[in-house]
Amino acid sequence: MSTPDAPRRIRVTSPRTSAARRSSSHTGTREIDEQTRVGEVYMHSLIQSQLRLALAVxxxxxxxxxxxxxxxWLVPATRRFSVVGLPLPWLLLGVVVYPVVYVAARVYTRKAERIEAEFTEFVGRK
Known part of the structure; x- marks a missing residue:
């Protein structure tokens, strides 16, 4: 029992008690930063995925x-065919090339961003 003259107990806490606590477990980013064997495997898998994508595109x-x-060369009739007064080879090589390159660049960019986002999510979870 406490006596009426005894001092009251006061709980002292840090103002940062509601702050998120750091995980003490090894995360994937920590493995990469410390250049451990596991970090090397993570980075190797990312580079391989990016290389595979680049080669495919x-x-x-x-x-x-x-x-x-x-x-x-194989179908000589295509060399003499005209569309709207322009020879088909000129039309294909001079006009169609640009949309093909643009689409290839868009596909590469979107898939590369997805690979990096998945990698970041995976490494952050570990």
């Missing part, structure tokens, strides 16, 4: 754009 664009001269 380059290969797709090269097949589409490089296939046009092959088409003109």
């Amino acid at each position: 380059i290969l797709g664009a090269a097949v589409m754009l490089g296939g046009l001269p092959l088409l003109f």
Whole structure:
């Protein structure tokens, strides 16, 4: 029992008690920052994913754009065909090339951003 003359107990707390506490477990970003073996594996997987994407986009664009001269060589009638007074080879190589390159760039950018977002989410969870 407490006596009426005894001092009251006062609870002293930090003003930052509601602040988020840092996790003591190793996170993926910490592994990467400390250049551990696990961090190297994470970075290697990211680089491999980006390389695979770049090669796929380059290969797709090269097949589409490089296939046009092959088409003109294998099918001679396409060399003499005209659309709105313009020869088909000029139209395809001078006009169609730009939208193909633009679409390839957009596809690459969107997928690269998705790969990086998934990597960031994965590494942040670990």
